[in-house]
Amino acid sequence: MAKRVAIVGTGQTFHKSHRPDVNGQELINEAVLRALADADLKMKDIDAIVIGNMDHFEGINYVDCWSVDGSGGTMKPIIKLTTGGTTGCTVAIGGYHLVGSGMFDKVLIIGWEKNSESDTTGAITTAFDPVWDRLVFAGAISGLAAEAQAYIARYGASERDGARVSVRDRKHAMNNPHAQLRKEVSLEEVLASPMLADPIHLLDVCPRSDGACAVIMASEDIAEKICPKPDWIWATASRHSYSYLGDADYGRLTSMREGSQELWKKAGIREPRKELDVIELYQPYSFGGLIWIEDMGIVGPGEAPQYIWDGNTDMGGELPINPSGGVIATNPIGATGLIRCAEATMQVMGKAQGRQVPDVNFAFSSGFGGCWWTDMILHGNKKPN
């Protein structure tokens, strides 16, 4: 009884560094109402809800229960999924499983975070092993810096190569009214910004944001009745491995390599570079935009810098990456992966307005977690076979 699944509506907040005008439930509600309006559905039409954030950021543990006024979950089946940075993509994959199982026709998926309400670096650090990891770990930036340093040493890349990715994403964010940071920067400005952790400069990394995103999925029985041009989910993949931070292969993202190979196989994609039309990558820092597209097989190991310098991933290029401005412009962590999904959906539906890539057949969205996890979704404008 497995069903094909499509996304029929999306909604997101206008993301800011600080939203003292709303509490968490109210922030969630903004995204939910926008998604319902986009799909032209009412709350009574929703059969189940999947919600997630990185719960110890705000210190609110029973988010699934606590948020019902905002989510619309009162007396509905609701589950919380929390997987760190990958949460936003994981909730989408969870919703896909619920609808695909045939047990629910219409599922509302929510990701949110109010990073302004706590200490993000402290919270991320305490997500790691207390005995072996915490002494020297310093939140997301420290692990990412170690990855970038290893990549640079292995492939001869430079800080300028990373900066070029940041320049791209920050330029793309100018087209997205929902983005938090909308200011173009030059290569020189990135390289002159303070060094946070070698080789990462301030303008190489994402901010912390308050924001929420909601997506509605429907089964093939009703998707096209709700939405004339739904975004079909072709495949998902998820790879999580973490015992200790020292177990990773620094300089390569193994979870991305293995997950994307599964994705291409499931969908029959042979040349992702040619067959994908747009990518919304959970890329919290610039060097990830180099390393991880190599692990996806878009280009070979060490080839990403030249590919990006040649403009291939800019708007109008061969394969635009992060038309929304990506994570470097907006990062409400539990929502961040779901925003990638929603942006990919908007690209497939042709609703991305000023950041629309023409004629999107296939879009890719992903989630990333600081323990070197990757979740991913392949979106398409045609119903899968």
Place this chain on the structure above:
Amino acid sequence: MTQNENIIIESGDAIQPFAYSVGMHGSKFFTELRDNRRFMAIKCPKCKKVYMPPRGVCGDCFVEMKDWVEVGPKGIISTFTILRFAFIDPETGAQKPVPYGYGFIKFDGADTLFQHYINVKDETRIRIGARVEPVFSKDRKGSIRDIEYFKVID
């Protein structure tokens, strides 16, 4: 209350109630470190990978590991960063002293990496591939802090 005031939730002088077990593998590691300044790792019988820190199961093969292997104490910097931004250490509630070197050390004989401080007195000597050795604490208690830091020796 003005608009800029936040609700502050404090724990005052309260002590955190966490009391983590390190398990039998962690216990052996810390006992050897404290008493003999030796680094004990463990080898997978199937894939032969030598794990540091030691643990009971090889996640890749999902088999129990029993073969202890002494590694180090010297090794190389596999990757590293130098932390330069100020942040509050959630372990202490105080600002972490920066800059500090964050090293992923590959002990001689080990396959996975051990995280610890790298002395940054001379930053120019810190590079991937540089050989390092541990500087032990004088007063060792059986914790990760029984090593003060690693220093570059080449």
